[in-house]
Amino acid sequence: MKTDLSQKLFAAAKKVIPGGVNSPVRAFRNVDGDPFFVRRAKGSRIEDVDGNKMIDYVGTWGPAILGHAPTSVIEAVHAAAKEGVSFGIPNPYEVEMANKVVDWVPSVEKVRMVNSGTEATMSAIRLARGFTGRDKVVKFDGCYHGHVDSLLVAAGSGALTHGEPDSAGIPNAFAAETIILPYNDAGKLEELFAKMGDQIAAVIVEAYPANAGLILPQPGFMQLMRDITKKHGALFIMDEVMTGFRVAKGGVQELEGLMPDLTAMGKVIGGGLPVGAFGGRADVMDFLAPDGPVYQAGTLSGNPLAMAAGLAQLRELDRQSGYQRLEELGARLEAGVRGILQEKGLGYKFNRVGSMYCLFFTEQEIINLDSVMTCEKEPFKKYFYSMLEQGVYVAPSPYETGFISMAHSNDDIDDTLEAMNVALGKI
Structure with missing residues (x-):
């Protein structure tokens, strides 16, 4: 070529x-x-x-x-752009998109828009820590959740060690709050919670890990995450930035019959424009400012062009x-x-x-x-x-x-x- x-x-x-x-x-x-x-x-x-x-x-x-x-998305973007490309003020597209997400994703009662998958996972982690009053977060080796400091970590030398920075520029103290486990290892997950369950704010997992190829969960592994977090008062966060609205209307949680506490979303709901979102239980989401003590903000969040593009794409998927x-x-x-x-x-x-x-x-x-x-x-x-x-x-x-x-x-x-x-x- x-x-x-x-x-x-x-x-x-x-x-x-x-x-x-x-x-x-x-x-x-x-x-x-x-x-x-x-x-x-x-x-x-x-x-x-x-x-x-x-x-x-x-x-x-x-x-x-x-x-x-796709024609439907291009036309939607053109129509929205004629009215203005950004407002920094609430717009009707945001409400329509929120309703669509709540309607399609089984576990989501409230949702907030952001501008990337990284923002979505970062915000979900902060919210989980604020809601539970705990600091430790569990992730799985091979699962990528964007370039968030506390999540861009590699496994330590021991099976239940805290994470080590996987990039220059990440303080050891940040990575130390993250615990890395091997994916699909139910025994290690159970062992960790038996030792430290009362310190863990959340378990975050790619619904189907798709940043290291495409890894599928062993039978019962996803349900174990749901059950063990609920038992110990931690939150279960499913990262559906890749899989959400891609494998089914309700993502992997629809296919697997799961109800996580929080879900990170992105990609498909932007129709190709920069977008992200996180949502979940109303009582957890209500901890976000301005109603709650967990601060999160974004100048371009809910951008009308991204919302219009995403809505057009979701409607077309449904129609066809x-x-x-x-x-x-x-x-x-x-x-x-x-x-x-x-x-x-x-x-x-x-x-x-x-x-x-x-x-x-x-x-x-x-x-x-x-x-x-x-x-x-x-x-x-x-x-x-x-x-x-x-x-x-x-x-x-x-x-x-x-x-x-x-x-x-x-x-x-x-x-x-x-x-x-x-x-x-x-x-």
């Missing part, structure tokens, strides 16, 4: 932007390459500045559930019976991938839920971060560049989830499977 203009743009970007990118994964470091720059995107396709067109399975890292630039169609497309891709793997004698693992999927370049069963990290980098690199040359764009990392949109057609899926057959044949 041609990359002349992308190379020039990247060289220019590196002079004025750290690493040449505004988010690290875009830098192509996991595939030892340089990124391309996109000129436009429409439907299931993206086109880079050099004119290369590709079927896209990154989908803005999740928000583009209808595909890129979107989740049924996305499941059909996902099942078509899964059947094809499994057939290719079997034909080629490859023991790679493939996980899928609805329109989210991940092909793991390992023969290990995928149950936690340790198993994900057994993925082989070199075979993935060959696969990635072969797919790119054939006009299919997948995430430039072996540890990312892929996303199917309503704009993908059966032919898109079949063309993708043909490309995968070729790419996996080169490994």
Whole structure:
């Protein structure tokens, strides 16, 4: 594929932007390459500045559930923009969006809008600490909740140790308030609460961990989190920034029949514009200012353009019976991938839920971060560049989830499977 203009743009970007990118994964470091720059995107396709067109399975890292630039969303943004792009004053879209979230998400009685998934998880953690009067927070290794200081931590040397900073610039004292456990390890969770249950403000978990591939919970593990937090007076926070409104109307909690105390949301509800939200039990949410003692604010929260875009996207999903169609497309891709793997004698693992999927370049069963990290980098690199040359764009990392949109057609899926057959044949 041609990359002349992308190379020039990247060289220019590196002079004025750290690493040449505004988010690290875009830098192509996991595939030892340089990124391309996109000129436009429409439907299931993206086109880079050099004119290369590709079927896209990154989908803005999740928000583009209808595909890129859907007419209904573009029209909604245009209509809203004509009345003003930002007010810093309550607007009707905020109320409509709040009602939609409360209607669709089983556990949410009240919701507050923010501007990113990171803001949503950060605010939910602060609220949990304020509500419970406790400081300790439990998260799971491999679950990413945005670049929040107290959550951007790695596991310590012992099974029940406090976290250690996973980035420069995070004080040890911040990380020390976070306890890291291996995902899908019920025994470790029970042991921790037996020792420290009265100190824990909350357990936070990606509903289905989707920032280290796509890891699915073992039977009973999610319910244990719900039960053990309730028993010890801690809050259960489900991070549905990725999965919310993506796998079902009510997200994973609808599929699993769970009622968390708080839920972090984002991506799909912004229609591609910056957005986040957190919501949950009314008595907990009422601890937020101006009614309660927990301060949280945002100049652009509830921005009319983001609210209009998100509402248009959710309405369109509902109108088109979107989740049924996305499941059909996902099942078509899964059947094809499994057939290719079997034909080629490859023991790679493939996980899928609805329109989210991940092909793991390992023969290990995928149950936690340790198993994900057994993925082989070199075979993935060959696969990635072969797919790119054939006009299919997948995430430039072996540890990312892929996303199917309503704009993908059966032919898109079949063309993708043909490309995968070729790419996996080169490994």
